[in-house]
Amino acid sequence: MTQNARAMGRPRDPQVDHRVAEAAVALFGEEGWSSFSIESVARRAGVGKASVYLRWSSKEQLLADALTQSLGRIEDVDTGTVRGDLVRLVRQLLELFTGEHADAALRLGLEARRTPGLAERYEAMAEAQILAARAMVHRGMDRGELPRDTSVTLLLDALCGGAMNHALATPARLRAELPKHAGEYAEALVDFILASVLTKA
């Protein structure tokens, strides 16, 4: 943008998009959907309500875009072993549930179902998890590490739910410490789920 354009009035500032998205995710994380409004997002971002409406036509669209930008997508990583792959999956989930946008990520799971524009965003997030886990399990079967009838659904419930439970069960004052131990915890959870805890008869 040239000095000239700036002097002409209110040229579209690309940083505004970013500030608005950050404000939207933070506000949603703190207060949830019932208090979410374009007005409160504009106030928090320090921009005029009109600039927000210029970019997004509804609050559903604004929040869906902001969440897509801010929440990392769960990715399938091939490390060569099923254990290695699943540890990477759990680490990604722990990052999502304990990182900067943790409250928004956790809230999305809870509130998306009652909010039409968000339900799709949540389903896309959930689908990425399912696709990553499914690919990992199938590679594990092909390598002979896992039985052919391993249930992806149960594996995913135990792994994703385990990571979520771990994040939720940690008191607020200890939460900043979580990322330091994420690798260790991810390995312990995966080993626990992959190994039998029943004494062999």
Added chain:
Amino acid sequence: MTQNARAMGRPRDPQVDHRVAEAAVALFGEEGWSSFSIESVARRAGVGKASVYLRWSSKEQLLADALTQSLGRIEDVDTGTVRGDLVRLVRQLLELFTGEHADAALRLGLEARRTPGLAERYEAMAEAQILAARAMVHRGMDRGELPRDTSVTLLLDALCGGAMNHALATPARLRAELPKHAGEYAEALVDFILASVLTKA
């Protein structure tokens, strides 16, 4: 209450307590803490704001009491086997996360930490789960079903998280069906977690 007492004005009606508590849990489940107020609870319960203030001095206290009344406490059940005990634990969790007050139960985990009066209520709920699971695991060790070094934390993360993930991952339109399959799912999750999924070398 006699007709006479009723005629005298506004005697304390024990049903009001119940209606207010029901309204408080429903409102919290739908909209969360940021929209929660004594005024909105009174409106929903169809009682005067003054009758609510007469009973509860703060909205934190009102909601904590209402949640204590409405959300079932997770109980330790001794069925004779670790598998049977854990299936009962998962069934109780599924009831909590898919039942009438599911949204309030799920929200409590998410919002309690930032709300002083609720944090204690959440910690009591979490503690009941931990105590029940710990007792089950210790009985399992005493019976020789589980190795002595089984991690209660990991077992609980996988089981409680698994049940929560299952409830959250089910689309709203299919949620009413969940209780029908709860027993089957609980057995499958427990068997999955107790058994090794790795092919024995």
